Amino acid sequence: MKKKILISDIAKDLGISVTTVSFILNDKAKEKRISEGLTKRVLDYVQKVGYKPNELAKSLRTGKTKIIGLVIEDISNPFFANIARLIEAKAYSRGYRIIYCSTDNQPDKAIELIQLFRDRHVDGYIVTPSEGVRDTIESLQHSQLPLVLFDRYIPGLDSNHVITDNVRGAYDATAHLAQQGCRRIAMITLYSAQTQMRDRMNGYMRAIDIYKLQPYVKKVNLHDDEQTVIDDFRAFLEDQQPDAVFFATNYLAIAGLKAIKQYNLPFPAVVSYDDHTLFKLFTPTITAVSQPIEAIASELINILLNQLDGKEKGPKQVMLPSELIIRESSLVQTSSTGS
Amino acid sequence: MKKKILISDIAKDLGISVTTVSFILNDKAKEKRISEGLTKRVLDYVQKVGYKPNELAKSLRTGKTKIIGLVIEDISNPFFANIARLIEAKAYSRGYRIIYCSTDNQPDKAIELIQLFRDRHVDGYIVTPSEGVRDTIESLQHSQLPLVLFDRYIPGLDSNHVITDNVRGAYDATAHLAQQGCRRIAMITLYSAQTQMRDRMNGYMRAIDIYKLQPYVKKVNLHDDEQTVIDDFRAFLEDQQPDAVFFATNYLAIAGLKAIKQYNLPFPAVVSYDDHTLFKLFTPTITAVSQPIEAIASELINILLNQLDGKEKGPKQVMLPSELIIRESSLVQTSSTGS
Structure with missing residues (x-):
C-alpha cells in the first residue's frame, strides 16, 4: 500500500545523480560545491514528496529519540487524562514528545505495550504498573533505561516513583x-x-x-x-x-x-x-x-529528564501530600x- | 546513559561466536544444527538482558509496524479521551497498537507530531485536524499513507473522514x-x-x-x-x-x-x-x-484498516447522526x- 520513496527515485525524478542527492541530504552540499539553486531544488522536492531519509537509522545510531513513552491505566479516567495532558505539556516545553497508551490494567497488554515502546527506542518510560508487570519493569531497569513509576509502585523493587500519601x-x-x-x-x-x-x-x-x-x-x-x-x-x-x-x-x-x-x-x-x-x-x-496532579506531573518529568541527562543516579522516590x-x-x- | 547491548556483547558474555548468536536470533538454530540446550541458553540470556535486535530494522525493511498514530486535540477533554479509549480497544482486538498525542489545537505542534509519527513509520493516521495543517495532511495523502480525519475535516480536501451531522x-x-x-x-x-x-x-x-x-x-x-x-x-x-x-x-x-x-x-x-x-x-x-462515539470509533478503525489492507481505494466519507x-x-x- 505504502509506496516507499527512495533516494534513487528522487535522483531519477530530478534527473541528477544519487550521489548528489545524498550529499545534499547529508548537509554536504557546500563541502561538495553543489550549487545553492540545485540544493534548494532537491530540498524543496524532498519536502514535497515527504521523503524522510534517516530518522529511524539515526535513532538506531545515536540511541536518542527525544520521545518518552507513557503507559497509563486508562486514558478515559479523568485523573490519568489530566496527568497525561500536563506531562505532555511539560515534556513538550523541554524538547520531548510523549506517546502514550492505556493498559486497561491488564498485565499482558501492559507488557506488550512496554515492549512496543522499547522496540520504538523511546528514551524513557513513565508507567503506572499493573499487577504482573514486575519482570518487565525489572528488565527495563536491568537495561538501565530511564524509568519512573507513578500512582503506585512495586513493593520490594527499588525504582524511581512518584506517589501521593x-x-x-x-x-x-x-x-x-x-x-x-x-x-x-x-x-x-x-x-x-x-x-x-x-x-x-x-x-x-x-x-x-x-x-x-x-x-x-x-x-x-x-x-x-x-x-x-x-x-x-x-x-x-x-x-x-x-x-x-x-x-x-x-x-x-x-x-x-x-x-x-x-x-x-x-x-x-x-x-x-x-x-x-x-x-x-x-x-x-x-x-x-x-x-496534586500538577506537582505529580512536574516531579515525573523532572526525575525522568534528570536521569536522561545523567544528573540523577540512585532511585528517586517522591511521596506528595494529598488534600x-x-x-x-x-x-x-x-x-x-x-x- | 543507555548502554546499548550488541550481539557481540552477548557472544562474549556467553563465550560463543557472534555467528552462532546471530543464527539463533534469526531462527536458524535448527538449520545450522545448533543444540537445543545452547539455543535455549542464548534466548534466555537475550530475554534477561532485554536485547531486542531487529524490530526497527525489520520495520525499515517491511514498512509495517502494526502501529496507528492517533493525533487528537486534547486528551483531557472527555469526548476525545473516550473516543481514544474505544479506538485503542478496537485496534487492539485487530492486532494493531495505538500511540497518541494531543495537539492542543496548535498547528505547529500538530505538524510536528504528525512528522514524529511519520519518522516512527506508523502504518496509518487518525487525526483531528487543527487549522493550518492542510499542507501536512496533503503531504501524507501524497505519500499514499492511510489516513482518516475525524470530528472535523478540511474543506476542499478530498480525504477520508468520519464526522457527525x-x-x-x-x-x-x-x-x-x-x-x-x-x-x-x-x-x-x-x-x-x-x-x-x-x-x-x-x-x-x-x-x-x-x-x-x-x-x-x-x-x-x-x-x-x-x-x-x-x-x-x-x-x-x-x-x-x-x-x-x-x-x-x-x-x-x-x-x-x-x-x-x-x-x-x-x-x-x-x-x-x-x-x-x-x-x-x-x-x-x-x-x-x-x-455516537462508539460508532465513530468503529468507522474510523474500519476505514483505516480497510485502507491498510488495500480493500478501500477512494476517499470514504461518513456522516453519523447525533441524538x-x-x-x-x-x-x-x-x-x-x-x-
Whole structure:
C-alpha cells in the first residue's frame, strides 16, 4: 500500500545523480560545491514528496529519540487524562514528545505495550504498573533505561516513583466523616493488590481504629460494567445502612452517586478519593481527597529528564501530600449528633 | 546513559561466536544444527538482558509496524479521551497498537507530531485536524499513507473522514428550546473556522430563521483560562438576559454551569453539544446533543484498516447522526408560555 520513496527515485525524478542527492541530504552540499539553486531544488522536492531519509537509522545510531513513552491505566479516567495532558505539556516545553497508551490494567497488554515502546527506542518510560508487570519493569531497569513509576509502585523493587500519601489521604477522609458524627462509615473499594489501593484501605482502617468504629467494606471488580457496580452498591447500602461512604476512587464515587440518583436512595455523607472537575457542580457538591496532579506531573518529568541527562543516579522516590477538599456532601446536619 | 547491548556483547558474555548468536536470533538454530540446550541458553540470556535486535530494522525493511498514530486535540477533554479509549480497544482486538498525542489545537505542534509519527513509520493516521495543517495532511495523502480525519475535516480536501451531522445536531437543540417557548436563545461558541464549529453555528442559525427569533451569540477563545470564560459568560448573561443557552461544546457548558453556580445566577434553559458522563447526575440533569462515539470509533478503525489492507481505494466519507437527549435542564415550566 505504502509506496516507499527512495533516494534513487528522487535522483531519477530530478534527473541528477544519487550521489548528489545524498550529499545534499547529508548537509554536504557546500563541502561538495553543489550549487545553492540545485540544493534548494532537491530540498524543496524532498519536502514535497515527504521523503524522510534517516530518522529511524539515526535513532538506531545515536540511541536518542527525544520521545518518552507513557503507559497509563486508562486514558478515559479523568485523573490519568489530566496527568497525561500536563506531562505532555511539560515534556513538550523541554524538547520531548510523549506517546502514550492505556493498559486497561491488564498485565499482558501492559507488557506488550512496554515492549512496543522499547522496540520504538523511546528514551524513557513513565508507567503506572499493573499487577504482573514486575519482570518487565525489572528488565527495563536491568537495561538501565530511564524509568519512573507513578500512582503506585512495586513493593520490594527499588525504582524511581512518584506517589501521593494514600494512607494519609484515606485517613483524613475517614477521620473527617467520624468528626462529623458518622458512626457507620463504609468504604467502597476494588479487589486489588496494588499499593495505592492497599494504602487507602490502611488509612481507612487506621481511622476506624482511632475512632473506635466498626469497618464496613464493600469490594467490587474493576472490570465489572457500571450497572453491576451500581446494583451491588445499592444492595450494600440497603443491607448495611451506612451513614457515610468513603469511595476509594472517583469512578466508584460516580457509580455510587448514579445508584443514589437512579434508585432515589437517601444520601449518606460522601467523600471520594480523587477529585473530579465536576464534583463542585453537583448538588450537593462532593467532598474529595484531591491529588496534586500538577506537582505529580512536574516531579515525573523532572526525575525522568534528570536521569536522561545523567544528573540523577540512585532511585528517586517522591511521596506528595494529598488534600481533603471539604464540600457539602460530607457535612452532616448537627441535629442528630447529641451531646 | 543507555548502554546499548550488541550481539557481540552477548557472544562474549556467553563465550560463543557472534555467528552462532546471530543464527539463533534469526531462527536458524535448527538449520545450522545448533543444540537445543545452547539455543535455549542464548534466548534466555537475550530475554534477561532485554536485547531486542531487529524490530526497527525489520520495520525499515517491511514498512509495517502494526502501529496507528492517533493525533487528537486534547486528551483531557472527555469526548476525545473516550473516543481514544474505544479506538485503542478496537485496534487492539485487530492486532494493531495505538500511540497518541494531543495537539492542543496548535498547528505547529500538530505538524510536528504528525512528522514524529511519520519518522516512527506508523502504518496509518487518525487525526483531528487543527487549522493550518492542510499542507501536512496533503503531504501524507501524497505519500499514499492511510489516513482518516475525524470530528472535523478540511474543506476542499478530498480525504477520508468520519464526522457527525453537526448542522442537524445544533438545529435540533435550538429547535427544541424554541418549542419549549424560549424566545431569547443564545449560543455560546468558540472563535474557530473549523468545520464542526461552523456547522453548529449554521444549525443554530437555521433554527433561529425558522422560528423567527433573534440570534444572541457569544464567542470565546479556546485558550482562555476557565475563570475568564466564566466571567465573560456571566457578563453576557447579565447583558443579554437570554432565557435559553445552547453551548457549542461540553467544556463551554461546564464553564457556563460553573458561572451559574459561582455567581448564583438564575438558571436559563440549557443544552450542551456533546454529552458528558456526569450530566445525568447534575441538578438539574443536563440536556445534550450526544455524538455516537462508539460508532465513530468503529468507522474510523474500519476505514483505516480497510485502507491498510488495500480493500478501500477512494476517499470514504461518513456522516453519523447525533441524538438530542432531553433531560431536565431544557424543560421549561409551562406557566409562562401562554396560548
